[in-house]
Amino acid sequence: MYQEIQTTLQKFLRDEQPFYAFRQPGEEVLHLSTIQAAEPFDYGVLDKLATEQGFVMFPFSRQNEQGWWFTGDQLQEFAAPHRQESPADQTPLQVDESLSDFAAYSAQFKEMKAALNKGEVQKVILSRTLQVNEALTYDIPEIFTRLLEQYPKAFTYLVASRQTGIWMGASPELLFSRQDGMCTTVSLAGTRSNDPADASWTQKEIEEQGLVSNYIDNLLKAFRVDRYQKEGPFIIKAGHLTHLKTAYAFEDRSSFKLAQFVEALHPTPALCGEPKEKAMQLIHQVEKQDRSFYGGFLGPLNQGTINLYVNIRCMKVAPTHSTIFAGGGLTRQSDLQSEWNETVLKSKTLLSVITARP
Ligand SMILES: C=C(O[C@@H]1C=C(C(=O)O)C=C[C@H]1O)C(=O)O
Incomplete structure (x- = not known):
């Protein structure tokens, strides 16, 4: 299967044929579809698409970018590649984290810390970018295959479209799902390395994950979902990291305003902060990069099933x-220093599957 996936993706990239490919957590199947049409995504679409299938990609904020709804007519399925199917004799690429990256991050950290200390926000997410100065376009099939192999429990995807450019990732975090009449969402936050020596959770992580759970509890209340299952927090593994997770599940009743709920849910305090508006303002003010589709959401809609x-x-x-x-x-x-180290660890999810050229 490895070779067939490589050849197909290689051809799409060479021909500049827009497409999306994804494998859902725990699934054995890689879905691949060409993109034939792209329409601006409006949340209302979530209520209407009972019979169609396609793929949504929505940005962190609508300030510079809009969401897209992609449809195509051929959904091919491949058996997802398993560990070690791709050539193993390659060394991961070394990227220097320059001192200036750290200096810029630390200035932004201080600015956000000042707002936290003044009580303007209780939590805010600071992000940064790591630039890999290599032309990777034609290595994408190989990199994506390794991503699929290494993170079997993640939502692993590759999208190439004129509207978004080329993105790939392996996400451990569900935003919202509706399947077989049940809706689910999660509160995921708090990060430690997978190293057993680093296993104890501090009050800081317990509180920051608790803030996300409170936000979801309040939202469910506001949407009059008064009966729901809530499990956790428990510890989950995400590659070489661990997180705290609380899982929510409830029935999809006819009175439930699904599209409005998803709109209100995004972005959660796992990616934005608390209170939301103030944290969003602070992110726009402090971060130098445009988050674009990072911190947004994406996934397939298929005849009423939403993931x-x-x-x-x-x-x-x-x-x-x-x-x-x-x-x-x-x-x-x-x-x-520990927040910086956390971003270093998180960037390894992708960095560890990019290999150096011989
Ligand atoms: C923001 C990221 O991850 C989120 C932030 C986390 C945290 O602050 O501990 C943990 C999981 C994610 O919800 C990221 O991976 O870039």
Whole structure:
């Protein structure tokens, strides 16, 4: 299967044929479809698309970018590649984190910390980018295959469209799903490395994940969902990281305003902050990069089934360089060096599948 996936993706990229490819968490199938039409995405679409299938890609904020709804007519399925199917004899690319990156991050950290200390926000997410100065376009099939192999529990995708450019990622975070009459969402936050020596969770992480859960609890209340299952927080593994997760599930009743709920949910305090408006303002003011589709959501809609994931652990591929995005939640208790280290660890999800040219 490895070779067939490579050949198909290689051909699409060479021909500049827009497409999307994804494998859902735990699935054995890679879905691949050409994009024949792209329409601006409006949340109302979520209520209407009972019979269609396609793929949504929505940005973190609508300030510079809009969401897209992609449809195509051929949905091909491949058995997802398994570990070690791709050539193994390759060394990961070394990228220097320059001192100026750290200096810029630390100035932004201080600015956000000042707002946290003044009580303007309780939590805000600071993100940064890591630039890979290599032309990767024709290595994409290989990199994507390794991403599929290494993160079998993630939502692993590759999108190439005129509207968004080329993006790929392996996200551990569900935004919202509706399947077989049940709706689910999660509160995911708090990060530690997978190293057993780093296993203890501090009050800071417990609180920052608790803030996301409170936000979801309040939203469910506001949408009059008064009966729901809530499990957690428990610890989940995401590649070489671990997170705290609480899972929510409830029945999709006819009175439930699904599209409005998803609109209100995004972006959660896992990617934006609390309170939301103030945190959003602070992010726009402080961060130098445009988050674009990082921190947005994406995923397939298929005849009433909705599976949307938060676009994290991702990168954008341009002809001469690629940009990896990573961020983390800051609270009053945040420490500069450990927050920086967390973004270094998070960027490894992508960095570890990009290999050096021989
Ligand atoms: C912002 C990212 O991840 C999010 C932030 C987390 C945190 O602050 O601990 C953990 C999981 C994600 O919800 C990212 O990976 O870039």
